[in-house]
Amino acid sequence: MSWAPVLKVKNLSTYFYTRYGVIKAVNGASFTVAAGKTLGLVGESGCGKSVTALSILRLIEPPGRICSGEVWLNGCDLLKIPPRQLRQVRGREIALVFQDPLTSLNPVLTIGTQLAETIDSHEEISRAEARRRAVELLFRLGLPDPERLMRLYPFQLSGGMRQRVMVAMALALRPKVLIADEPTTALDVTVQAQILAELKRLQEELGMAIVLITHDLGVVAAMTDEVAVMYAGTIVEHGPVAEVFDRPAHPYTRALLRSVPRLGREELAPVEGQPPSLLNLPAHCAFLPRCLQAGAACRGEKPELREIGPGHAAACHRLFPWAG
Amino acid sequence: MRVSLLEVRDLVKHYPGKGGILAGRREKVRAVDGVSLSIARGETLGLVGESGCGKSTLGRLVVRLEEPTAGKIFFAGQETTGRTGRKLRELRRRFQIIFQDSSSSLNPRRTVGAIIEEPLANFGVVKGECRERVGELLELVGLEPGDASKYPHEFSGGQRQRINIARALALQPELVVCDEPVSSLDVSIRAQILNLLRELKRRFNLSYLFISHDLAAVSYLADRVAVMYLGQIVEVLPAEGLVSQARHPYTRALLQAVPEPDPQQRTGQKPVIRGEPPDPASPPPGCRFHPRCPEAREVCRQEEPVLKKVGKGRLVRCHLS
Ligand SMILES: Nc1ncnc2c1ncn2[C@@H]1O[C@H](COP(=O)(O)OP(=O)(O)OP(=O)(O)O)[C@@H](O)[C@H]1O
Ligand SMILES: Nc1ncnc2c1ncn2[C@@H]1O[C@H](COP(=O)(O)OP(=O)(O)OP(=O)(O)O)[C@@H](O)[C@H]1O
Ligand code: SF4
Ligand code: SF4
Ligand SMILES: [Mg+2]
Ligand SMILES: [Mg+2]
Numbered sequence: 098m099s100w101a102p103v104l105k106v107k108n109l110s111t112y113f114y115t116r117y118g119v120i121k122a123v124n125g126a127s128f129t130v131a132a133g134k135t136l137g138l139v140g141e142s143g144c145g146k147s148v149t150a151l152s153i154l155r156l157i158e159p160p161g162r163i164c165s166g167e168v169w170l171n172g173c174d175l176l177k178i179p180p181r182q183l184r185q186v187r188g189r190e191i192a193l194v195f196q197d198p199l200t201s202l203n204p205v206l207t208i209g210t211q212l213a214e215t216i217d218s219h220e221e222i223s224r225a226e227a228r229r230r231a232v233e234l235l236f237r238l239g240l241p242d243p244e245r246l247m248r249l250y251p252f253q254l255s256g257g258m259r260q261r262v263m264v265a266m267a268l269a270l271r272p273k274v275l276i277a278d279e280p281t282t283a284l285d286v287t288v289q290a291q292i293l294a295e296l297k298r299l300q301e302e303l304g305m306a307i308v309l310i311t312h313d314l315g316v317v318a319a320m321t322d323e324v325a326v327m328y329a330g331t332i333v334e335h336g337p338v339a340e341v342f343d344r345p346a347h348p349y350t351r352a353l354l355r356s357v358p359r360l361g362r363e364e365l366a367p368v369e370g371q372p373p374s375l376l377n378l379p380a381h382c383a384f385l386p387r388c389l390q391a392g393a394a395c396r397g398e399k400p401e402l403r404e405i406g407p408g409h410a411a412a413c414h415r416l417f418p419w420a421g
Numbered sequence: 422m423r424v425s426l427l428e429v430r431d432l433v434k435h436y437p438g439k440g441g442i443l444a445g446r447r448e449k450v451r452a453v454d455g456v457s458l459s460i461a462r463g464e465t466l467g468l469v470g471e472s473g474c475g476k477s478t479l480g481r482l483v484v485r486l487e488e489p490t491a492g493k494i495f496f497a498g499q500e501t502t503g504r505t506g507r508k509l510r511e512l513r514r515r516f517q518i519i520f521q522d523s524s525s526s527l528n529p530r531r532t533v534g535a536i537i538e539e540p541l542a543n544f545g546v547v548k549g550e551c552r553e554r555v556g557e558l559l560e561l562v563g564l565e566p567g568d569a570s571k572y573p574h575e576f577s578g579g580q581r582q583r584i585n586i587a588r589a590l591a592l593q594p595e596l597v598v599c600d601e602p603v604s605s606l607d608v609s610i611r612a613q614i615l616n617l618l619r620e621l622k623r624r625f626n627l628s629y630l631f632i633s634h635d636l637a638a639v640s641y642l643a644d645r646v647a648v649m650y651l652g653q654i655v656e657v658l659p660a661e662g663l664v665s666q667a668r669h670p671y672t673r674a675l676l677q678a679v680p681e682p683d684p685q686q687r688t689g690q691k692p693v694i695r696g697e698p699p700d701p702a703s704p705p706p707g708c709r710f711h712p713r714c715p716e717a718r719e720v721c722r723q724e725e726p727v728l729k730k731v732g733k734g735r736l737v738r739c740h741l742s
Contacts, residue, residue, distance in 0.1 A: 241700035242700045290678045368609045
């Protein structure tokens with residue numbers, strides 16, 4: 098078992114200094130991913146998953162700022178290295194599939210040009226070779242007639258086709274770490290299965306680590322080795338996927354798992370209550386107002402993430418009985 | 422007979438294909454290739470199908486954002502195809518669309534309030550009333566009235582989708598084309614939005630064309646489901662029979678591919694459909710699904726199956742049915 102983490106995020110905090118106050122989008126998040134493994138990052142809308150991903154690659158723009166933390170990749174802290182070195186690392190060592198394909202593709206360049214540029218800006222290969230590699234990638238991602246597709250502009254593609262182009266862009270340089278932010282939301286389940294299988298195949302071939310951000314717990318169950326559950330900008334539970342699904346320890350994780358809609362089941366059971374305002378987070382546990390298990394201890398300090406089993410950690414004062 | 426709110430007949434949309442010169446022939450991308458369907462008042466038709474099969478194109482045609490190559494569309498008994506200018510505008514407020522790429526369909530330079538207000542102002546709602554309505558709409562979709570003064574980039578993906586929904590509902594339309602309205606939402610908000618759409622449907626007798634890859638969401642919200650493959654409808658069936666009664670081999674493959682939220686039941690993510698993805702610029706002869714169909718036989722390679730009735734409210738396009 099190789100447990101050496103290739104990516105290590107420690108105490109990451111990213112705030113947005115807006116005219117109506119400071120939004121604490123990410124709030125001391127810590128997690129690790131091992132080489133060749135997949136970590137699922139889950140949590141409700143607005144909890145800070147995308148901001149975490151953007152922070153790891155230092156893509157946060159003002160009024161946002163990474164206030165503290167460390168992001169270790171191959172022995173360097175990405176938050177400290179000079180910009181020139183950072184550009185080398187982006188794409189080659191660590192790549193991101195953005196959540197929103199349209200805003201991250203250039204509308205006036207063909208898919209082929211964009212893909213080939215990504216590839217040959219980092220590698221000493223000819224444009225023709227770069228194009229050949231791009232076509233091959235598109236084909237692997239199940240896109241029909243990739244040669245023709247290379248000549249199209251983003252608006253001429255369907256939503257799911259654009260999303261696969263984004264995945265291809267991120268994979269083009271065979272990164273060591275891939276952060277994929279909702280990479281299959283625009284895909285039907287059969288194409289999704291194909292893309293996930295392709296990611297797995299590449300992962301094995303390259304020993305790539307994947308951070309998979311998704312709302313689909315079915316995808317988490319099928320794809321990941323570990324899961325990290327995020328709530329209000331912090332990781333509240335982290336552990337092996339089977340362990341977390343079978344013995345969820347944090348009350349939020351349990352509510353989340355209960356809320357999964359299943360085909361052919363009528364009722365929906367959303368997590369009750371509203372997510373907290375990130376403008377004024379309480380000093381105590383942020384889940385308190387919605388927690389069915391809260392007790393007196395919960396009004397005290399914010400709970401720390403602590404080990405409750407092998408590789409399994411949770412941040413809660415009153416862990417569920419079976420969680421040790 | 423119940424009058425349909427929307428009636429689509431033999432709708433076709435072909436895009437000019439690129440590379441015609443190189444390939445020595447002029448290819449057409451057959452995005453929508455002969456689709457007929459109807460939606461009754463207060464009814465929700467779910468539309469599912471492989472990525473790239475033409476769902477969004479069909480949705481855009483229905484709300485008249487694109488001109489069909491052929492075919493007719495009727496809304497509340499009136500033909501909308503061929504209408505332009507004022508005659509189209511009158512009908513336009515009665516059908517709305519929630520776009521698939523939610524973030525990019527919001528103008529980054531305008532506040533959320535201005536974005537939602539725009540359709541209201543366009544159709545002559547007075548200023549003061551607008552503001553109040555914007556607050557109501559934001560609350561309706563689970564945001565706060567105060568969010569009206571913020572800009573789209575200040576919201577997360579899921580929050581932006583709710584802004585889109587609020588905008589689409591602003592004019593109290595009769596038909597809403599929802600193109601993947603819940604795909605970027607987490608399960609809780611998804612449930613809230615689905616319940617909201619259902620509630621609005623009940624309250625205002627709204628009709629939806631509900632395009633989604635989320636089969637659980639479709640079976641929850643839709644009355645009937647239409648399954649599309651490579652520009653054509655291959656199956657129509659009541660939503661409650663989606664799992665048990667689906668007959669078309671493509672529909673069945675789709676249902677089989679839904680990942681179970683249970684790590685013990687990992688299937689190894691084996692793709693259930695094999696073979697090359699279909700190219701809408703050169704659809705296979707005979708049945709369009711035959712190169713990938715596990716049940717294909719000789720006749721499937723030769724003859725194109727027709728969409729035929731196989732029971733009450735059930736249509737299938739397959740030689741075996
Ligand atoms: N540029 C910004 N300015 C102000 N606030 C922002 C900005 N970007 C994000 N936020 C806020 O930070 C919080 C976290 O956003 P983030 O995009 O990380 O959420 P998420 O977990 O990815 O949600 P989703 O699942 O909906 O994509 C949200 O409340 C959002 O409103
Ligand atoms: N403006 C356009 N010009 C040329 N081709 C187009 C254009 N718009 C769509 N297409 C093509 O039409 C086909 C259908 O696209 P459409 O967006 O309708 O698919 P979809 O079913 O919505 O897919 P998805 O589930 O991925 O969103 C695709 O092959 C696409 O490339
Ligand atoms: S610390 Fe208390 S309020 Fe927070 S999740 Fe645990 S039990 Fe609930
Ligand atoms: S007609 Fe033949 S190829 Fe087409 S779906 Fe039916 S069995 Fe399969
Ligand atoms: Mg996000
Ligand atoms: Mg689409």
